[in-house]
Amino acid sequence: MKPAPFIRHVPKTLDEALKILAQVAPEDGRVLAGGQSLVPIMAFRLAKPAHLVDINEVENLDKIGNDGKILRIGARVRHGAFHTSVVDNPLGALLTFVARHIAHYPIRMRGTFCGSLAHADPASEWCLTAATLDATMVAKSTRGERAIKAVDYFEGIMSTALAEDELLAEVHLPLLAAEAKFGFNEFSRRAGDFAMSASLVTYTIKNGKIAGAHVGVGGAEPSPRRIAEAEAALNGQAPGDEAFRAAAEAAASVIEPLEDHQTTGEYRRDLVRAVVRRALENSQQ
Amino acid sequence: MTAHTKGTGLKWVGRAMRRVEDPALVQGQGKFTADLPAAHWVRFVRSPNAAGRIIGINKPDGALVITAADLTGVKKITPMLHKFAYRAVAQPILAENVVRYVGEAVAAVVAASEEEAEDIADLVELDIEQTAPVIDSRDALADGAPQIHAIAPGNVILEGKHKTPGFDEVWASAAKIITLDARSNRQNATPMEARAGHAVFDAVSGRVTLTCTTQMPHLMRTAIADVLGMRESDLRVIAPDVGGGFGQKMSLCAEYVVLVWLARKLKSSVAWTEDRRENLIASFHSRDQYIKLEAAFDKDAKLLALHADVISNVGAYSCFPTTSGVEPLMAMAEMPGPYDVQQYQCRARGVLTNTCTMAAYRGVSRPIITFTLERLMDKAANAFGIDAIDIRRRNLIDTFPYTSAMGLVYDEATYQQTLEMAVKAIDVPAFRARQTAARAQGRYLGLGIATFSERTGYGSPAFAARGMEITPGWETVILTVDPSGFVEARIGSSPHGQGLRTTLAQIIADEIGVTPDIIKIIHGDTDTSPYGWGTFASRSLVISGGATLIAAQKVRAKLIKIASHLLEASPDDIVLADGAATVAGTDRSITIGKMAREAYTQTHKFKGEIEPGMTESGTYDPPGTFSNACHVAIVEVDIETGQTKIEKFLVAEDAGKIINPMIADGQVIGGIAQGIGNAxxxxxxxxxxxxPTTATLADYMPPTAREMPPIELHHIETMSTQSITKAKGLGEGGCIGAPAAIVNAINDALSPFGAALDEIPATPQRVRAALRTALSSPLWEGEKSNP
Structure with missing residues (x-):
């Protein structure tokens, strides 16, 4: 469990980082932020990057900004930054609630929000958050800057639309309506384990009915996504057990479940049914 | 410490004295094998295939890579049993011609650092022509299954059979036959410290010192010397601080043989530290069994006869010294458990497969047989329409000594009393009321009971009954009071977390009237401790403790003799206490330090009537004694996800005299933690x-602190005549009872659905599958429509 040899680059500015990344990307150069996923994978030699571009000393990447519409999260913002609310909006409380479910405390003090999105583990809470809230990913390289919508960003298990030479410099999350409700639930075997299924929901109430529902499911398919069928089962319905069960059932029936040696597709559907309903129940508290 | 006891007459035994082991460990001052520097580091290249022929091994240019072809004259590891149609399967130190499981060591890369060794190992190319593997033991028994070893046709390495003479007649008279098919899936003991070894050659003496993380240093020395054909005196084995063993570290690892061979070849130091992946796939596994158990009851639910068929998957090779009989033969010997049943038929087979070799793991088969038998008792209670507690009351042993259907003699214990104590403490009626109320809210609580016997502290006759070529059992302790009055005990046991340095000091302190802080226990080094069998099988406090007491009694006798000489009093009037000998009823007194000094430096005073010095030795080889306990688990099952939360765990146990209650509780709680993992x-x-798809601790899941429930412990102390300290062993009970109690509780929680689960671990997915099976059954008329 010793990583294969690699060269570590420690740029101080974003320009420098992007230049180095452009140079080393063809030789399997990778960005190192918190290292909570990459380093264990390297220790197992499942990844053997020849170069690491360590962005931990790059200036200005640790900022969280907010213009009243969008929350901007920089590349080096750690999970722990969300332990308390970062914005006076329901989004702040949502991020705080979700952050508590990420792994264990020491990991949260080191791992980064953007690193989690770049790594794109199907079970990632932040990937689920980005997919559910229609985040925009800002990728930068020496070639320029581009914005990638969440629906275009996730391409599969640990696979994204980021090019080899692109750094995920920022993630933009739209602020929620002031009266928005949210709920989150995830299932794991032990406290702090990877979620075997997770759900994040947001909606508002208009005239006693659910409106603008977002129902995201993570950990169940190769990538997290919004489940349109579940949202349709909610919109225009009164919040409550009947609508929540219908949405949960819709989500469970439309997903194409991941299977592995510990998990059958049938069981994954059971979990999706449970986490969606529970996320919706939580949203009422 | 002295201030606490001086003049009070208080004993050290029975007190929750703090462990003398802990200050160093909690301050990071422990000394572990991997802390040692070495000139050379080894990385093993392991087979990626479960079965195949080795066509070639391509070594990178200039690298030092050792393969089987280099190990000329090195014998294979060939454990032996002289019974049960045992097939003497041999394990090459590095794979020779064929590979038999994923993880088998094929080559050893030697380099200047661990990192470099791993880099080079990446470049070693194994050319293996794959052949069909067999993984499941039932597949391995099928006609036409691939044969793992030519010497074991049909892949059966051993077959134990037992049938009591009156079995058929009693079976035919039964009012009810209850059948249970139990499945226990495979586990790894997962010590916090994985394996590690460090061998260094000494040019002056020509000896090699092997430091390794083992539970039995002396036997490692014997075994490695045998395999390498070297003089045992040319090898010294040291077990430094060892971070948990749980049985995994009592077997001989081929890797340590390679290290000693390399140290002699290179005339240098060579080290290997296993990583977690290696430990999970290639150390030793356990608990992979199928048991079919049938029980005959009379009309009053009294157990008449048991019929068991045990299939134990032993992996690719046989472990040394216990052999792969360790699980199947333990299952056969102790299947009747704590119940009075005189008719018994059993067949227990060890079956070879293309999987990692099985070895002992805390509890050895008893977590599985207890799970099987206790599931069956609950099932029988249901069939008779009686309570799970009642059926146990009707069947638990209550007269002693009791001779089992296998001929084992159970010494006095408290099977009935611990059951009553546990059910009273848990308050069953209050729980049932809560359970009913919860069900009305769609929450499913369950209560499960497990009663069991825990055979501990068994000496050589018990191992001889298995026909073992290597028959462990006895222990020797050499106790010395040095000329300054300090006490040293050299022991053959090899504690690695059990707190034996504390508990043995408590025994010695009481016997010779000193405080534990002047007593040092020396262990874990073949140069400085007497030959012994190490620490395993809940034996050390009983056997090494007994030997300690015998040695201490001899020292006590000698001190009294010296005191009687020096104080000119009758030996009958000498009182040993508070570090001195005193003539009863007088102020005439002499310290133990002064007497010890005289015993070495003033021997002329004793006119040849007392031997010089102050060293005595004690050896103990007891028949064995049975501890017992009743475990109760209260769980809540989330029927939507299948997740089980243990709300409370309660234990009423009897391990005879408790030498140190804090250490005893720690043993039970630690065992329960592993039992929760098992369950x-x-x-x-x-x-x-x-x-193997579970090669990291993200996939193979031991419980964490967050999964531990509140645990309530109750004790009864039955003074056994089968242990001279009156202490019984208790190292394994926690993990023996927990799986049965927890899974019985899950089944109780699922009872409204008619769902049943007889497999461990009872994962959320398995719970959901059991519910799904039950709900799809047309016979089910449950109370809830959408679980």
Missing amino acids: LLEEIIYDEHGV
Whole structure:
């Protein structure tokens, strides 16, 4: 469990980082932020990057900004930054609630929000958050800057639309309506384990009915996504057990479940049914 | 410490004295094998295939890579049993011609650092022509299954059979036959410290010192010297601080043989530290069994006869010294458990497969047989329409000594009393009321009971009954009071977390009237401790403790003799206490330090009537004694996800005299933690090609602190005549009873649905599958429509 040899680059500015990344990307150069996923994978030699571009000393990447519409999260913002609310909006409380479910405390003090999105583990809470809230990913390289919508960003298990030479410099999350409700639930075997299924929901109430529902499911398919069928089962319905069960059932029936040696597709559907309903129940508290 | 006891007459035995081991460990001052520097580091290249022929091994240019071809004259590890149609399967130190499981060591890369060794190992190319593997033991028994070893046709390495003479007649008279098919999936003992070894050659003496993380240093020395054909005196084995063993570290690892061979070849120091992946796939596994158990009852639910068929998957090779008989033969010997049943038929087979070799793991088969038998008793209670507590009351042993259907003699214990104590403490009626109320809200609580016997502290006759070529059992302790009055005990046991340095000091302190802080226990080094069998099988406090007491009694006798000489009093009037000998009723007194000094430096005073010095030795080889306990688990099952939360765990146990209550409780709680892993979480899973898919601690899941429930412990102390300290062993009970109690509780929680689960671990997925099976049954008329 010793990583294969690699060269570590420690740029101080974003320009420098992007230049180095452009140079080393063809030789399997990778960005190192918190290292909570990459380093264990390297220790197992499942990844053997020849170069690491360590962005931990790059200036200005640790900022969280907010213009009243969008929350901007920089590349080096750690999970722990969300332990308390970062914005006076329901989004702040949502991020705080979700952050508590990420792994264990020491990991949260080191791992980064953007690193989690770049790594794109199907079970990632932040990937689920980005997919559910229609985040925009800002990728930068020496070639320029581009914005990638969440629906275009996730391409599969640990696979994204980021090019080899692109750094995920920022993630933009739209602020929620002031009266928005949210709920989150995830299932794991032990406290702090990877979620075997997770759900994040947001909606508002208009005239006693659910409106603008977002129902995201993570950990169940190769990538997290919004489940349109579940949202349709909610919109225009009164919040409550009947609508929540219908949405949960819709989500469970439309997903194409991941299977592995510990998990059958049938069981994954059971979990999706449970986490969606529970996320919706939580949203009422 | 002295201030606490001086003049009070208080004993040290029975007190929750703090462990003398802990200050160093909690301050990071422990000394572990991997802390040692070495000139050379080894990385093993392991087979990626479960079965195949080795066509070639391509070594990178200039690298030092050792393969089987280099190990000329090195014998194979060939454990032996002289009974049960045992087939003497031999294990080459590095794979020779064929590979038999994923993880088998094929080559050893030697380099200047661990990192470099791993880099080079990446470049070693194994050319293996794959052959069809067999992973499941039932597949291995099928006609036409691939044969793992030519010497073991049909892949059966041993077969134990037992049938009591009156079995058929009693079986035919039964009012009811209850059948249970139990499955226990494969586990890894998962010590916090994985394996590690460090061998260094000494040019002056020509000796090699092997430091390794072992539970039995003396036997490692004997075994490695045998395999390498070297003089045992040319090898010294040291077990430094060892970070948990749980049985995994009592077997001989081929890797340590390679290290000693390399140290002699290179005339240098060579080290290897296993990583977690290696530990999970290639150390030793356990608990992979199928048991079919049938029980005959009379009309009053009294157990008449048991019929068991045990299939134990022993992996690719046989472990040394216990052999792969360790699980199947333990299952056969102790299947009747704590119940009075005189008719018994059993067949227990060890079956070879293309999987990692099985070895002892805390509890050895008893977590599985207890799970099987206790599930069966609950099932029988249901069939008779009586309570789970009642059926146990009707069947638990209550007269002693009791001779089992296998001929084992159970010494006095408290099977009935611990059951009553536990059910009273848990308050069953209050729980049932709560359970009913919860069900009305769609929450499913369950209560499960497990009663069991825990055979501990058994000496050589018990091992001889298995026909073992290597028959462990006795222990020797050499106790010295040095000329300054300090006490040293050299022991053959090899504690690695059990707190034996504390508990043995408590025994010695009481016997010779000193405080524990002047007593040092020396262990874990073949140069400085007497030959012994190490620490395993809940034996050390009983056997090494007994030997300690015998040695201490001899020292006591000598001190009294010296005191009687020096104080000119009758030996009958000498009182040993508070570090001195005193003539009863007088102020005439002499310290133990002064007497010890005289015993070495003033021997002329004793006119040849007392031997010089102050060293005595004690050896103890007891028949064995049975501890016992009743475990109760209260769980809540989330029927939507299948997740089980243990709300409370309660133990009423009897391990005879408790030398140190804090250490005893620690043993029970630690065992329960592993039992929870066994019951709910931990499982080694192979895919259809024989590749382990649980090679990290994210996939193989021991419980964490967050999964531990509140645990309530109650004790009864039955003074056994089968142990001279009156102490019984208790190292394994926690993990023996917990799986049965927890899974019985899960089944109780699922009872409204008619769902049943007889497999461990009872994972959430398995719970959901059981519910799904039950709900799809047309016979089910449950109370809830959408679980």
